[in-house]
Amino acid sequence: MADVGVFGGTFNPIHNGHLHLCQTLMQKAGLKKVLLMPVNTPPHKIAHGLLDNDTRLQMCRLAVHDQALIQVSDLECRRQGKSYTVDTIDALQALYPNDRLVLIMGSDMYLTLPEWKDYQRLVKSCKIIAAAREEHLGQSLQKMQAHILSIGGDTQVYPMDVLPISSTQIRRMLEEKDPSAANYLPKAVYAYILQHKLYQKGE
């Protein structure tokens, strides 16, 4: 039995902070591989700047084209509608019957876990790991870790140097044609965004 990571997000667009989290946790937690899982875009969200599935999937593929241990999964995008993580884990467990699934996330998502659908079942059907900056390994994260353990889950919070960047900040830079966006994006993703004129004002 090996551990397979699952890293979900909107990835609108995927950036170096996501990759850094993924690579660091993969190494710290000894994962065999990681599945990058972009969420499905409901049609009404496209109007609000969330790019369509194919575009976000393509950027994810470009971001990891040179990383053998990180694969892009279109499972949630293909399923359409809203995907709940607990259902995604069920579906993946059928695909990886001999492996343990390990959900990867940032500390902001970790703290929202009790709001997730069937979270008590979710924490028992996979391991959950999160990354937090050392100075943020505060009471709230420790409390959440203790809570998950108390209801029978397996979890771990790892200290790491999280890159202070978000997709929202990058979209803003791209809208303003600020070339420093390139500092936070994998090269091929930045080139793709420029080529297809993504995240421009009024689009």
Ligand code: ATP
């Ligand atoms: P947005 O700004 O559009 O909300 P985001 O940059 O926060 O996007 P998401 O796709 O929403 O990215 O996040 C997916 C996952 O990546 C979440 O678990 C989140 O905690 C984590 N994450 C986001 N940014 C970083 C970062 N800079 N370093 C480490 N983890 C991150």
